Amino acid sequence: MNIAMLVFIACSVMAIVGALALILAREPVHSALALVLVMISLAILYLLLGAAFIAAIQILVYAGAIMVLFVFVIMLLNAGEEVRTNVSRLAKWVGLPLGIFFLLEMAYSLFREYGGRAALAGGTAAPVPASTRDLSMKLFTEFVLPFELTSILILIAVLGALVLAKRES
Amino acid sequence: MVPISYYLILSAVLFGLGVVGFVFKRNIITIFMAIELMLNAVNLAFVAFSREFNQLDGLIFVFFVIVVAAAEAAVGLAIVMVIARNRKSLNVEDVNLMKF
Structure with missing residues (x-):
């Protein structure tokens, strides 16, 4: 287990936890902070992939500008806790299974196409960072x-x- | 070296969570955040493919996606403000004029 793998696992766990927190949080401000967590962990993953410029604009534009805009609007509108209404039956009985099916289908097709493909397409030479x-x-x-x-x-x-x-x- | 499939599966998981958030959240601002999450997931797939095939075009596309996301956030949040002003609510169930 090399260092890149460890960084990848740490960042992906952080991203998934952030995404789950975005969905589960009731307060919009908590969701916004969870989304910032996702974006920062994705920026570290971009650095791991050798895309330093994309990582920089991910932090500057996404985690900086766009999220500030979100937090600004949340505070401007005084968005409080989300009211719990009864979820429509269509969403509950069709939406959730379809969402899980969609996720599984994507994971299956990606894994079938690229699963266990550790070598790079360009040959054995390591790619130069962009x-x-x-x-x-x-x-x-x-x-x-x-x-x-x-x-x-x-x-x-x-x-x-x-x-x-x-x-x- | 992390295999590309790991990145793609992480991207798929994040996109799926974005879809679930988009469907289940009731607050219109949080729904917007779920859309941003989906855009981020797609960006990760772009960067991973760009690395895999040693092509810079994927990174250029990520750049444009980020620009479009910024524009979308500006316009979308303006629309959210108008809705909040007219309906006095941020719940999407209160915006049901065109609901079947």
Whole structure:
């Protein structure tokens, strides 16, 4: 059992516990903190996979910006404890079995395809870690049009959020 | 070296938990968080595949997914605020105008 495996097991346990806490928590703020736990453990897994830049923006954008937005809205709306209503019968009798079936099916098909495949597709040579330099070269040459389009998308999102949240007088 | 299948199964488990949260939670903000959890699970699969096949395209895609998630969170939370203002409630069962 090498160190990478230990880090992977620790982070995956942390992520799954966080996801379970997100579902089971009654207070929205607790759910938000559980989601931050999931995101930080995923960032460590990205580091383990050699994607340092993705790990950095995972922390900065997801755990930083997006979760702050969530916590901000929770506090702004004064979201309290979730009221326990009777779950609709359809969700209880169809939703849960379907969810479990979906999970099992995904695990089965992934494991059948990739199970026990320790070797890398590219041969025996260990892959070089994806450097930020290579990533940015690709982003600004091959993917420059989508990159520019995302700026328009963000602009539209900001305008849309402003228009939606504006109090009409 | 951790086999890729472990990452994919973790990704599948997280996605499944996201689906369960999406279906079962009643608070509209928590439902949003479940969606973010599913996006994160898919990102993990992208990064794992990118590592496995030694291709950078997966990482580029993760980058775009994160950007779209940020935009989605901004617009979605604005919609949540409007709903909370109009309905005086965050429970999705109170938003049932189009419910069959």
